[in-house]
Amino acid sequence: MKRKIVIFVFAAAVTAMLIFLSQQGMFGQAQPDQVIKPQTTAGYENLTLDPTTHKPVPANATVQPPPVDEAQQLGVSSLLNDLKQKALTLQPMNQPGWYLFESEVISDIDAPNNGILANGAEIPTHYTQETWMNFDAQGRLIQQVTLMKTMEGQVFQAGVTSDGKGWNSTTGEIRESIEVNFSDMLVGLHDQVMDISQVSPVVINHDWLDGQDATLFVNQEIYQQPLKLDVLDEEVTQSMGRYSFNNENGLLVKYEIISTLVDGSQRTVLTTEYSYSGYIPEPSAEVAAYLDKVEGK
Amino acid sequence: MNRKVLFQVFFVLVLLSLISSTALAGSTRQQSVVQGVTVYAEKGLNVSANYFSAYVWSMALSPIGTIGWTWWTVREYCPNDGSYPVNAQFGGDANYNDDSDYGASNHINYPCPGGQKQIQNLGTHDFKNGTNVWRPLVNYVEDY
Numbered sequence: 001m002k003r004k005i006v007i008f009v010f011a012a013a014v015t016a017m018l019i020f021l022s023q024q025g026m027f028g029q030a031q032p033d034q035v036i037k038p039q040t041t042a043g044y045e046n047l048t049l050d051p052t053t054h055k056p057v058p059a060n061a062t063v064q065p066p067p068v069d070e071a072q073q074l075g076v077s078s079l080l081n082d083l084k085q086k087a088l089t090l091q092p093m094n095q096p097g098w099y100l101f102e103s104e105v106i107s108d109i110d111a112p113n114n115g116i117l118a119n120g121a122e123i124p125t126h127y128t129q130e131t132w133m134n135f136d137a138q139g140r141l142i143q144q145v146t147l148m149k150t151m152e153g154q155v156f157q158a159g160v161t162s163d164g165k166g167w168n169s170t171t172g173e174i175r176e177s178i179e180v181n182f183s184d185m186l187v188g189l190h191d192q193v194m195d196i197s198q199v200s201p202v203v204i205n206h207d208w209l210d211g212q213d214a215t216l217f218v219n220q221e222i223y224q225q226p227l228k229l230d231v232l233d234e235e236v237t238q239s240m241g242r243y244s245f246n247n248e249n250g251l252l253v254k255y256e257i258i259s260t261l262v263d264g265s266q267r268t269v270l271t272t273e274y275s276y277s278g279y280i281p282e283p284s285a286e287v288a289a290y291l292d293k294v295e296g297k
Numbered sequence: 298m299n300r301k302v303l304f305q306v307f308f309v310l311v312l313l314s315l316i317s318s319t320a321l322a323g324s325t326r327q328q329s330v331v332q333g334v335t336v337y338a339e340k341g342l343n344v345s346a347n348y349f350s351a352y353v354w355s356m357a358l359s360p361i362g363t364i365g366w367t368w369w370t371v372r373e374y375c376p377n378d379g380s381y382p383v384n385a386q387f388g389g390d391a392n393y394n395d396d397s398d399y400g401a402s403n404h405i406n407y408p409c410p411g412g413q414k415q416i417q418n419l420g421t422h423d424f425k426n427g428t429n430v431w432r433p434l435v436n437y438v439e440d441y
Contacts, residue, residue: 107405
């Protein structure tokens with residue numbers, strides 16, 4: 001009995017030590033021989049200094065670690081699993097071929113765009129995304145074309161996968177493609193919410209979205225000091241991620257990030273709305289043209 | 298409870314503690330000596346549910362002629378569809394007769410189709426002291 005207690009106490013002590021060391025950032029890298037006081041580059045005033053290592057860390061590393069309620073987390077997991085099962089059961093992949101996933105992205109930010117791509121094209125603050133995917137009978141991805149379009153319908157970025165190669169129109173890079181399954185596309189974001197609920201409290205609400213019965217999962221982050229985003233003029237003190245799932249078909253329909261600014265006002269910095277069109281007998285001519293382009297490379 | 302079970306519980310606890318505390322942040326560092334001065338080139342990421350931060354840090358153990366980076370790119374990549382929903386490119390930056398140059402860049406965490414995501418922090422650092430030059434390409438990439 002005594003021996004068991006000793007082993008348990010030893011195990012607990014080692015575990016606590018490992019947690020402490022890993023949180024202090026002491027794994028994985030050598031520290032400099034002496035402490036160096038960093039200087040802030042003009043325009044990047046948002047750094048903080050880690051009190052232990054005297055190393056600068058970006059402000060969002062200082063997210064206050066909120067307690068995760070185990071019972072609540074269990075409720076989130078169970079509900080997400082139900083939605084996931086519903087999505088997979090009600091939208092099965094009946095036959096091999098092309099399936100279309102679409103989204104519309106709106107960013108309410110102060111910057112004129114979401115960045116400049118490698119070829120000089122802007123990522124606009126409002127755009128649509130079509131992801132055309134060709135799956136085999138086992139639900140494995142064979143080909144894929146993603147078209148990100150301005151609201152005027154101009155393609156500003158395309159991603160194409162064919163013959164195990166992935167190509168991006170803005171970088172010209174050709175990479176080896178990764179394995180993607182039909183179910184990943186249908187319920188991958190359910191798993192993402194599940195992952196978030198492991199590290200940050202997620203609350204569940206009931207919602208109505210355009211007359212649809214929906215379940216809303218909300219996570220909140222509070223920053224220990226205001227966070228300066230590159231795309232916003234004002235600093236952010238808190239943020240909220242809102243995931244809305246359709247209760248009828250189990251699919252994610254909307255994702256939003258709402259930021260609370262230093263003056264207390266709130267701003268929906270990101271809104272993404274999803275739609276799933278299911279099986280499409282033939283890809284569009286535009287998609288076929290992009291596939292031809294990559295197959296010749 | 299026997300000893301074997303206790304050890305299994307302990308092993309799981311250790312694994313969980315490491316996964317939960319290191320999965321969302323990390324960095325990489327290279328080291329060299331430029332005309333007698335030890336220098337470090339570091340890039341790192343901190344990723345939370347709604348935002349992500351990237352930083353670049355060039356540092357030296359004592360002031361050197363030029364310290365900084367020649368280019369720096371922070372981007373989010375969606376492996377399932379090969380797209381970049383976030384792409385921030387920064388020009389070079391340098392401090393002179395100094396021991397450190399640091400930059401941080403904070404972004405909205407965009408969702409990727411199918412949920413798989415990669416954050417890339419890329420670029421070449423710049424160290425010059427007297428006639429010695431070191432310009433390492435230091436990339437830090439995190440999948441989640």
